[in-house]
Amino acid sequence: MAIAAMTASPNALAPSPLAEERRVLLARLVDGLDAPTLWWLSGYTAGLAQGQHGPQLAVLPGGVASASQRLTVVYGSQTGNARRAAEQVAQEAEAAGLQVRLLRADAYATRELANERLLYVVISTQGEGDPPDDAIGLVEFISGKRAPKLPELKYAVLGLGDSSYADFCGIARRLDARLAELGGQRLFDAGLADLDIDTVALPWRAQALQHARDALKTTAAPLATVTPLRPAHAAAWTPDKPFAAELLANQTISGREFKGPRHGLHGERGKDVRHIELSLAGSGLLYEPGDALGIRHRNPDVLVNAVLDALRLDGDAVVEHEQRSLSLHEWLASRRELTRLSRPFLAEHAAAARADDLNALLAPGQQAGLAQLLQSHHLVDVLRRWPTSWDAHELVVALRPLAPRLYSIASSRKRVGEEAHLTVDVLAYQAFGQPHLGAASGFLAELHEGGQAPIYVEANERFRVPADGNRDLLMIGPGTGVAPFRGFVQERAETGAAGRNWLFFGAQHFNSDFLYQSEWQDALRKRELHRLSLAFSRDQAEKVYVQHRLRAHAREVYDWLENGAHLYVCGAIAMGKDVHATLLEVIASQRATDAEGAAEYLSRLQAEGRYARDVY
Structure with a gap:
C-alpha cells in the first residue's frame, strides 16, 4: 500500500503509542535529519509495519540490497538546487522500478565507495570552484590518498554552477576526472548546468535513467508497494510560483x-x-x-534603460521567445540577468565586436583575468566598453535567465x-x-x-539551532551575515534554551554600521545574548576584523567547543575562508597540534553537525 505524506509535526500527533522514553529516543534519532532521509526512514518503518512481506522497498537502507542491485545518488548542495535535482533523479529511478538510495554527501559513508557499482553524483560549485559545505568531507576523501581504486564502478556527474564565475562547475569537473582516475567507468559526459538548470539537467536525467536501467538490467514496472513518504503535492510556493x-x-x-x-x-x-x-x-x-x-x-528600470540606451534599442519592441511574446523592456526587467555575466554571452559579444582583448580573456589560462572581469562588470559595462549592435531577439536569446x-x-x-x-x-x-x-x-x-x-x-537543514537547548552557540556574522543569528537568538529565547549565545559581529564603523545595535544591547540585558564581541575595521589606524577577536579569545572559544558548543559562520565567501583559517590557528594553538590535526578537529565538528557555514 502507499503511505500518504503527513504534514503535522510529531508533537501534534495524539495520542502517541510510544512510551516517554521511546519518544525521547525517536526525537534523538530524527534530530538533524534532512527531508530525503526522513522520507526514506518513513518508508523503511512502513515496511517493518507490514512484517517485511511482499516486495521490497524502492528505497533501501544500505546493506539490504547488494551494491550491484542498486543505484546510489549522492548530492552536495549549498542553496538547495542540487538537492532538488538529485531528488528528481532518485524519484524517476524509483518510479522505473529501480532500487535507489538518496544521500546527502555528508551522510554518505566513504567506506562504501569501494563497493559501489552504480553512482550518480549531483553537486553544486560554491564560489570559485569550491565544494558546498555538506560535500567538503566527501570531496576531500575522493581527492586524497585514501580514496580506493574503483575498477568496478560506473558513474555519472551532474554539476550545477554559475557561469558568472570563471571556474564554472569546477568541483563537478574535478570530481568527474578524479573518479575516472581511480578507475571508474564514466557512463557519459558530466552535465554542467548554468542557472537555467533544466536545459542541461533534463537531458542528463534521461541519459542517467537509461544507463541505470541497463546497468541494473531491468525495465520492470515499479516493484514497491510501500514507498518512502513524499509530499502529497509539490510545495505551494516555489521559485517558479512565488x-x-x-x-x-x-x-x-x-x-x-x-x-x-x-x-x-x-x-x-x-x-x-x-x-x-x-x-x-x-x-x-x-x-x-x-x-x-x-x-x-524585477530588475529596476534604471538598469533596464541603461542597456536599452547603450544598444539604442526600442524597449517597446515585441520579442517572441520560449513560447512567450513580451516587450523587450519586459524581457530585460523580469526575465534576463543584467548584473551577472556569463562566459557564453561574452564569447558571442567578443565575436560580434571583434574585440581581441576580450577574446584573450576567454582563452585557456586566463582564469584570473576572466574572474576579475566577471566580478567587476555588469552587462552595460561590457556593452559600453566593447560597443557593437545587437538585435532585440538575439539579445534575449543570448542573455542568461534571471535567477x-x-x-x-x-x-x-x-x-x-x-x-x-x-x-x-x-x-x-x-x-x-x-x-x-x-x-x-x-x-x-x-x-x-x-x-x-x-x-x-x-530550507537549509544544515544551518539550524541545535535541538538540545543546553548547547552553547558561537555565532560569527560580520555585516549582513548577522541576519540568521538575529533569528537564532529570538528562537532560543522563545523556546527557553538554557545554553549560552556568543555573537562575533564586525563592520567598518561603530557609529554607522552596528546593525541591530539596540536589539543586541537589549538581548544582553535580558540574558538572551550572553557575550558580544565586536570588531569595527575602520575606527582605528589598524584594521580589526572578527578574526582578531577570535584570536584574542582563543582559549575561551576552544573551551566552548570542547564543552559541546555549536559553531556557525555566515557572510561573504572570502570572510568565511579567513575565519576558517583563523579557527585552524586557534585550534592548533590551543590543542598544541599541527595544521593537519586542527583540520581534522574542524572536520569532525562538521561531521557532527557542530560547525556550519552559510557563505555566499
Missing part, C-alpha cells in the same frame, strides 16, 4: 554617514542597509531560523508570527564613471509599505 508577500516595513538601519540620494547612485555614500519585514499571512509558508527567503525580483536571489531570514516565527524579516545591503556604487545598482537589493529598496515581493522559502 507567493506575493506584502511589505510591512522597509527601514534603514545603517547610520547617519549615508549621504546622497536614496540609492546612493550619486555622491558619496556609506552603506545603505535595510531591515525588511514581509507578511506571510495566507501563504502557509513555514521556515526555521537558518533558512533563506528566495526573492523573485532569484536568496537572503538569510533574520527572524524566528515563534517571535514574529506570520512574518519573515530580512537584512539587505543595498548595493549601489560608482564604476567606470557610471552609477551601478544591485538588481535584487535595488528592487527591495524601492518597495513601499503595502507593495509586494514574490517570495518562497529555501
Whole structure:
C-alpha cells in the first residue's frame, strides 16, 4: 500500500503509542535529519509495519540490497538546487522500478565507495570552484590518498554552477576526472548546468535513467508497494510560483554617514542597509531560523534603460521567445540577468565586436583575468566598453535567465508570527564613471509599505539551532551575515534554551554600521545574548576584523567547543575562508597540534553537525 505524506509535526500527533522514553529516543534519532532521509526512514518503518512481506522497498537502507542491485545518488548542495535535482533523479529511478538510495554527501559513508557499482553524483560549485559545505568531507576523501581504486564502478556527474564565475562547475569537473582516475567507468559526459538548470539537467536525467536501467538490467514496472513518504503535492510556493508577500516595513538601519540620494547612485555614500519585514499571512509558508527567503525580483528600470540606451534599442519592441511574446523592456526587467555575466554571452559579444582583448580573456589560462572581469562588470559595462549592435531577439536569446536571489531570514516565527524579516545591503556604487545598482537589493529598496515581493522559502537543514537547548552557540556574522543569528537568538529565547549565545559581529564603523545595535544591547540585558564581541575595521589606524577577536579569545572559544558548543559562520565567501583559517590557528594553538590535526578537529565538528557555514 502507499503511505500518504503527513504534514503535522510529531508533537501534534495524539495520542502517541510510544512510551516517554521511546519518544525521547525517536526525537534523538530524527534530530538533524534532512527531508530525503526522513522520507526514506518513513518508508523503511512502513515496511517493518507490514512484517517485511511482499516486495521490497524502492528505497533501501544500505546493506539490504547488494551494491550491484542498486543505484546510489549522492548530492552536495549549498542553496538547495542540487538537492532538488538529485531528488528528481532518485524519484524517476524509483518510479522505473529501480532500487535507489538518496544521500546527502555528508551522510554518505566513504567506506562504501569501494563497493559501489552504480553512482550518480549531483553537486553544486560554491564560489570559485569550491565544494558546498555538506560535500567538503566527501570531496576531500575522493581527492586524497585514501580514496580506493574503483575498477568496478560506473558513474555519472551532474554539476550545477554559475557561469558568472570563471571556474564554472569546477568541483563537478574535478570530481568527474578524479573518479575516472581511480578507475571508474564514466557512463557519459558530466552535465554542467548554468542557472537555467533544466536545459542541461533534463537531458542528463534521461541519459542517467537509461544507463541505470541497463546497468541494473531491468525495465520492470515499479516493484514497491510501500514507498518512502513524499509530499502529497509539490510545495505551494516555489521559485517558479512565488507567493506575493506584502511589505510591512522597509527601514534603514545603517547610520547617519549615508549621504546622497536614496540609492546612493550619486555622491558619496556609506552603506545603505535595510531591515525588511514581509507578511506571510495566507501563504502557509513555514521556515526555521537558518533558512533563506528566495526573492523573485524585477530588475529596476534604471538598469533596464541603461542597456536599452547603450544598444539604442526600442524597449517597446515585441520579442517572441520560449513560447512567450513580451516587450523587450519586459524581457530585460523580469526575465534576463543584467548584473551577472556569463562566459557564453561574452564569447558571442567578443565575436560580434571583434574585440581581441576580450577574446584573450576567454582563452585557456586566463582564469584570473576572466574572474576579475566577471566580478567587476555588469552587462552595460561590457556593452559600453566593447560597443557593437545587437538585435532585440538575439539579445534575449543570448542573455542568461534571471535567477532569484536568496537572503538569510533574520527572524524566528515563534517571535514574529506570520512574518519573515530580512537584512539587505543595498548595493549601489560608482564604476567606470557610471552609477551601478544591485538588481535584487535595488528592487527591495524601492518597495513601499503595502507593495509586494514574490517570495518562497529555501530550507537549509544544515544551518539550524541545535535541538538540545543546553548547547552553547558561537555565532560569527560580520555585516549582513548577522541576519540568521538575529533569528537564532529570538528562537532560543522563545523556546527557553538554557545554553549560552556568543555573537562575533564586525563592520567598518561603530557609529554607522552596528546593525541591530539596540536589539543586541537589549538581548544582553535580558540574558538572551550572553557575550558580544565586536570588531569595527575602520575606527582605528589598524584594521580589526572578527578574526582578531577570535584570536584574542582563543582559549575561551576552544573551551566552548570542547564543552559541546555549536559553531556557525555566515557572510561573504572570502570572510568565511579567513575565519576558517583563523579557527585552524586557534585550534592548533590551543590543542598544541599541527595544521593537519586542527583540520581534522574542524572536520569532525562538521561531521557532527557542530560547525556550519552559510557563505555566499
